[in-house]
Amino acid sequence: MSMIDYLPCSFQRFARFVGDEVRPYPGRVNVMLRCVLTSALVIIASMALQIPFLALSLIVVFYVTQANVVMTRLVGVLFFIGSTVAVGSAMLVLKLTYDYALLRILAAGVLFFVSVYLMRVVKIGVVFFIVGIIVIYVQTFVDLTDQAELLVRLVMWVWVAVNYAIALTLVINTLFLPAEPAQQLDAAMRRQLGVVDARLGDFERGASTAPALSALDIQTGMLTLQKLLRFATMRDPEYRRNQALQLARVAAVSRLYSATLYLPASAEGISADRVPTLRAACRELDRAIQAGERFVAPGALATMISDGVPGALLDMRSALLSFADRSATPDAKESDAEKDRLMVPDALTNPVYAQFALKTLMAAMFSYVFYVATDWQGIHTIMLSCLIVAQPSLGASSQRAILRIGGAAVGSLLALAMLVWIVPHIDGIVGLLMMSLPVIALGAWVTAGSERISYAGTQLMFTFALALLEHFGPTTNLTEVRDRMIGILLGVAVSTVVHASLWPEAEGEPLRQRLARLLRQVGAHLRQDEQKGPIPAPLWAELGDCEAMSARVALEPGWQWGEGQQEALTLRIQTMLAQAREILLAADAFDAERHALRIPEGTEAAVAALKDALAGSLDDYASNLSDHPQAVRSPSAVSLNALIDRRASDVARLRDDAARAAYDRLLVRARNLANEVSSLPGWDVASTNTAYITRASQT
Structure with a gap:
């Protein structure tokens, strides 16, 4: 047993969550190195040229540095536009209202309200996020000095601090360690083909050396390839000219990857040349991707006899031949109307957006009044927190608040330790870099993770930089660390209270309706009769x-069905989503065996009836989930008797061992699919209580 197993249940889950989130994955080191290199240059430039707001420059580096060059340039351009508009707007407000405090606050409030509103309804909302945060941040400058010229200089330095960091980040990401999406896509496809080759080798030997795949691995692999293909198409004109070929290649690799999940246990009873032929074809596809050449299917693959071959192997053969012929059909793309649309469809009719902007403005104004009334300069982060934490739902706001507080707490502790033990011994830029870069590297590593933890890394670095790097010399003022943390805590508290009290945006009901819609889509996918490729990316x-x-x-404070049932209800949702994933892959495996077996018309009718009955069970479950959630029961098991009878009749007539084995595989897949559908959890109170008790006993 590991040390984690001796911790309480909640700590075990947290430790496993952190362990999963901080583990390395392809490309994470690259992102971290680009962040660290750019940050080092920014620190040197700011200290040497005495450019203020170093912490602001560093956080811009973290925001602009993305997984690949395309996203880095896009975010960099948006940040440049946003910062320019923000500084211009702030200076205009100050010019017109500098001598009239109330009018200045009203003008800044209106500008802040419009920015937050547009942040919710416009696709390029990050631009208006920057406008809002700079407009509210500049108001703190007015309280630092009564000299208008100095105030203008401070605002102009904000623009310089932001945009020179953007320019430096773009240079580093273009010239050093550039992460080209086309190269990332090729590497991702080759990794998946490596897994396919290893799984086929295990299947051929009857051994198990390759790591086991899960349904989540298949989903993640498909979405990763689709996302990288989209970025590569944006970046490379060659990809745009050959988009159909690239889509076909991604579809082929995804189909091969997903087919490995339902390979039989061994190759017993299969001709010895079938698996080596498929492995050779997969290796040829891998070589073609590496060399940038067109894939040509080996002749042995086209002439391979399909009788008695499991559905997974035939699915692989079909994927390879389809790609060689470029006959794969690309997924439906976003319509031109959707691409051209800048705002959400209900931007002018839905009151939720205006309510969200008003709530955020109220939280920021409450914080500003407290900041001015207490004359506490160190807690200016209280206003920034109100905008940073503001998210479209209570759960998202809670998630952002937790990450902000957690990252700030770790950053503050590191800054405190440096202030006490390291700063007194530093006398030059080398010591400053040796002290700062390990913390920046830690923040960059966390930031390069998933959305569930990435913001904590940015906040860790920013809090550390605010405490230690805002001055052009050593600082030993411990109160700055304290004040920054207090400002963050107060801002999060004010924002949480306001957003939870006024027009709270809970996602519990929309989630239930969306789950029902998802199950209907799964049922529609199950009813399809034609030979399918990989599960559609939009469904994943x-x-x-x-x-x-x-x-x-799960983080929303009020979404509970009875006292103590939050955890059990969350477990129900997670179980349902996991089952939906398993149903999709079980349906794929069943269809692969069905198309591999030449079955008579009567058996085909029994197969169609089974699929229709299973899809009907999903539709009924979805309808109850949508309309009567507390009465939802697990679907009843669908009978396989009709298919079993047809199998017995056909095998007795054919008297063929290969046909019997093929029918048996089909029946196994059918039983597995039916079991997955009937395993969907009930949402009634009794099921929830049972799940809660079971979960407690397991942990």
């Missing part, structure tokens, strides 16, 4: 969105 994306939404809902 919808499943991923539901998972992210359920994580936010």
